Amino acid sequence: METVLIVIHLMVVLALVLVVLLQRSEGGALGIGGGGGGGMMTARGSANILTRATAALAVAFFATSIALAILARMDERPASILDAAPGTPTSGPAADGTSGSGNGILDQLRPQGGTQQDTQPAPSGPQVPAAE
Template sequence: MLQTILLVAMILISIALAGVILIQRSEGGALGMGGGPSGFMTARGAGNLLTKTTWVLAVLFFVCAIGLTIVGNISRSSQSIADRDAIGALATPPGAASEAPAADPATAPAQPAGPSLDDFLSSAAPAAQPAPAQPAPAQPAPAQ
């Protein structure tokens, strides 16, 4: 809800900022479009009003941009989609997949063509092999 309000405010501020910038008189005379005294607002105070309005709208624009960034990242909580999928695969116990009831093949999701994270984890774990028995060293007979 807050994100929608900030987004609408950002759009309105952007349109107003573009309009205020386009109304202002060109100072440098670039492209030969220097304005004479027959402009829309010719008083010196109009320039100050437009300048102050531009600054206010620019500040509001940046505040809305920062607010949208913060509100957008609150719900994400520093997890990406890849992290969420990997955590879900790791959190599922190995026996949980076999305990699930058999699903209809027509409605079951397609299995991945390549190896999964579970395949990698099972191949990376060292196999539990018993250590070879080492013969006990021969003890010399006690001298009498």
């Protein structure tokens, strides 16, 4: 379904680019754009057909874009804390007040020889550099 919609979207994009490039420029600053040929593509007739085609292709472009966005969003499943396995801890402190299982990013960065509290006593007040 998504592949079919992408192919339709690309065909609409190419047709829209072609229709826009076929339109006669209004400014005429360089004197080009639009020629003298007759038949179906007269100045008034071609402007009316190309303007309507541009509007229709623009509507089709927005419709396929929105449909593709909705299809892409349907594939994603929202993450829920209720989907987690019952034995795995969630983020944050545990219910009993302990710090958790020790698998967090800060626990991975901690040196393997022990914590800083094990090797040095905790400072009791403001720290002042030692005098030399």
